[in-house]
Amino acid sequence: MKILIAIGGKEFSKPTLDLGMKIANSFKSSTTIAYVGKKISQFSEKDVSVVHQNLDDRQLYRPGIRTLEWAYDFLISKNYIQETNTNKFDDYLLVDEENSRMKVLLKEQHSDNIDLIMRTGEIIEQLKDEVEVNKHDITIIGGGGNKGIHNKLIQFIDSDVFVVKNYSVNKKYKILLPVNNSKGSDKAIDTAINFAKSYKLKVEIVAVYEDKKSHQKTEKLLSKTKGKFLKNKISATTKILDGSTVNAIVNHAKDDSIVILGVSPKNPIMKYFFGSKPISIAQKCNCPVLITK
Amino acid sequence: MNESYKIISSSILFWFSQKKWFVYSILVSIFLLNLNTPIGLSVPAYHSLIILVLVFMLVTFEPIPFPAIALLTLVLQVILEVAPPDKVASSFMNDAVLFVMGSLMFAIAIVHQGLDIRLARFIVFIFGKSKRMFLAGLMSISAILSSFLGEHTVIAIMLPIGLSVIKNIDTQKTDGKNAVLITLFSIAYGTIIGSIGTPSGGARNVIMINYLQEFSNVHIDYWKWMKHAYPILIIQLAVAYFVLQFTFPSSLKNIKMRGFKKKVENKSIKKDINHLFSCLIIIGIIASWFAFNDIYGLGIIALGGALVFMIFGMISWEEINKNTNWGVILLFAATISLGFQINETGASSWLVIKFNELLNSLPSNSINVSWSIMAILSGLTANFFTSSATVSLIGPMAIELHPTDISFALSSAIASGFSFLTVISSPTAMIIYSTGLVSTKIFFRVGILMFIISILILYLMSQFYWVTL
Numbered sequence: 103m104k105i106l107i108a109i110g111g112k113e114f115s116k117p118t119l120d121l122g123m124k125i126a127n128s129f130k131s132s133t134t135i136a137y138v139g140k141k142i143s144q145f146s147e148k149d150v151s152v153v154h155q156n157l158d159d160r161q162l163y164r165p166g167i168r169t170l171e172w173a174y175d176f177l178i179s180k181n182y183i184q185e186t187n188t189n190k191f192d193d194y195l196l197v198d199e200e201n202s203r204m205k206v207l208l209k210e211q212h213s214d215n216i217d218l219i220m221r222t223g224e225i226i227e228q229l230k231d232e233v234e235v236n237k238h239d240i241t242i243i244g245g246g247g248n249k250g251i252h253n254k255l256i257q258f259i260d261s262d263v264f265v266v267k268n269y270s271v272n273k274k275y276k277i278l279l280p281v282n283n284s285k286g287s288d289k290a291i292d293t294a295i296n297f298a299k300s301y302k303l304k305v306e307i308v309a310v311y312e313d314k315k316s317h318q319k320t321e322k323l324l325s326k327t328k329g330k331f332l333k334n335k336i337s338a339t340t341k342i343l344d345g346s347t348v349n350a351i352v353n354h355a356k357d358d359s360i361v362i363l364g365v366s367p368k369n370p371i372m373k374y375f376f377g378s379k380p381i382s383i384a385q386k387c388n389c390p391v392l393i394t395k
Numbered sequence: 396m397n398e399s400y401k402i403i404s405s406s407i408l409f410w411f412s413q414k415k416w417f418v419y420s421i422l423v424s425i426f427l428l429n430l431n432t433p434i435g436l437s438v439p440a441y442h443s444l445i446i447l448v449l450v451f452m453l454v455t456f457e458p459i460p461f462p463a464i465a466l467l468t469l470v471l472q473v474i475l476e477v478a479p480p481d482k483v484a485s486s487f488m489n490d491a492v493l494f495v496m497g498s499l500m501f502a503i504a505i506v507h508q509g510l511d512i513r514l515a516r517f518i519v520f521i522f523g524k525s526k527r528m529f530l531a532g533l534m535s536i537s538a539i540l541s542s543f544l545g546e547h548t549v550i551a552i553m554l555p556i557g558l559s560v561i562k563n564i565d566t567q568k569t570d571g572k573n574a575v576l577i578t579l580f581s582i583a584y585g586t587i588i589g590s591i592g593t594p595s596g597g598a599r600n601v602i603m604i605n606y607l608q609e610f611s612n613v614h615i616d617y618w619k620w621m622k623h624a625y626p627i628l629i630i631q632l633a634v635a636y637f638v639l640q641f642t643f644p645s646s647l648k649n650i651k652m653r654g655f656k657k658k659v660e661n662k663s664i665k666k667d668i669n670h671l672f673s674c675l676i677i678i679g680i681i682a683s684w685f686a687f688n689d690i691y692g693l694g695i696i697a698l699g700g701a702l703v704f705m706i707f708g709m710i711s712w713e714e715i716n717k718n719t720n721w722g723v724i725l726l727f728a729a730t731i732s733l734g735f736q737i738n739e740t741g742a743s744s745w746l747v748i749k750f751n752e753l754l755n756s757l758p759s760n761s762i763n764v765s766w767s768i769m770a771i772l773s774g775l776t777a778n779f780f781t782s783s784a785t786v787s788l789i790g791p792m793a794i795e796l797h798p799t800d801i802s803f804a805l806s807s808a809i810a811s812g813f814s815f816l817t818v819i820s821s822p823t824a825m826i827i828y829s830t831g832l833v834s835t836k837i838f839f840r841v842g843i844l845m846f847i848i849s850i851l852i853l854y855l856m857s858q859f860y861w862v863t864l
Contacts, residue, residue, distance in 0.1 A: 168831075
């Protein structure tokens, strides 16, 4: 499995980085930590590039490197990587790769599993490109900032998207798994099983019915899903919610929930202009939300 | 749903989300093309104005690469019968375009020589007695150099000096943050203000000189421009110093001058001969701009500078090729070509008639009102559209307003250099922003004050000083 963790400002990215690394460690995945720098106007892009080269030559940190250095120090402080005398960040080399991608190489590689990279440009375009080229399975992003960006990332990035919102290390999380009869939901169930196994998390499976006729169908779906978890020796509870799907799930999700749900089967054009239930849930929930694809 | 359908529609949607401003610009252009040609305007003139609107939208929102915008501008001029192909081709290349090309190459050659340490030593030697004097020195030296060598050259040399000074400042505390901002803004404002000083300070100045020569047969040489613009530069510098002290009050305790001085003094400078030779070339080029710009043009002299650096092996062609923004050169060439057609087709005269009609409808109308509107419009457009492109497109109108009075054309070009409001307005602003230490909000907050004061200074100088020249 390959995981991409997108970081921005130092303090705001702590929970994203922390949860991202926990997931990466439990799945023994290779991880890329990416910082996407500000988009530069075409008028000035060459001038900016010359200045940045100049800063490198004078051993002055170019913008973005400080954030990656902070991320590296954070990983060391949390024992995600072991610091030695030879893999200190001071002695880094920035390798210019294709398509505005730069990779940080330390004198002695800290680990084969963690890459620090820097990209410059429009965030959606850059992360989409990163996922496509390097075939990441999960993209982990912070929950703050512009909601439109989350919406577009969920829509356009070709990987699962984990929006880390209001995450705290001290909370004991449980998985909240909304299900229905879609293909996306099946993928979400598989992912939830993997997560629950790796973290030993409790699982609550929920389904929403909007009219009484579908009650029986919903119950059947819940017991079938619960069976899948029991087969994997994971304890799970079920619950039927009523009301509109988005509101019912958002109201039911607590601060200590990790919501895992499948991508909407809706037409992409309709999704772009009118949104979708998973996107609305990810926007409204005040807890981490993983949308599987 | 069919998977391939999903993939295709998702790709189209992503393209649309990235290029929506291209689609909107084309739709607006098609809509305008389908309207009746306004009375008093010929069809080619109307079409030239539609291309102008299209270029404004495309350059502002950047949905497609600049070279593509440039090519589209040229193609549309011919397809929409604004001008025949030969005329479009001949208006595509002139001294202003050569200047843009030459100054960009010359800048890369200069920056490549690594003169910043030597310059830092010089600034420390002259202004190193106190921290505030040092900041004033950074600002003044940036302004003087920028007035001759252009913004992009000077900011590339000065920024490493500024960042070395503020390297270890803790920006979590207000005093530290203000110390960082005042240092960066001293360099940025010095560089921006300096660029109005001489024709070679910015491509927009050369573009306006070219337009004046072509459209009004008025010639402005290097020295004449300086006499008009340099006093404004000096007053602006003094004002900017106090505006920054007022906006970012700081004890400057966080700036460790001793450490910086030691670092600068201990740094070995190996390229003594190269540096000496570079300085000689720079001085030679500036002197040639003064002495021979009437004969050879500013562009050819700038190209000559880059040529000398290459001939003596002080920079390779690969380095110049890699770092020259060819897209910007193509774009300027295309917008200047469009500017010529706007004038030739009579579109600029029509716009000026409409502008005057609008002014006549105002309760008080005078030459001062039209000057103010034109200067503010130039300044604001430049801030949202970049200065040189603004002058290449608005320049013909500014000249047409008062063809015999150079104060309108000069004011339009100088006001376009007041790129204090947005980070996209000039290379300096974008480079400072790209450090991640300055936000767009802070840039605007300080800039709005500087912009208003600068327009006032320009107005007063044009009213009371230029008339004496």
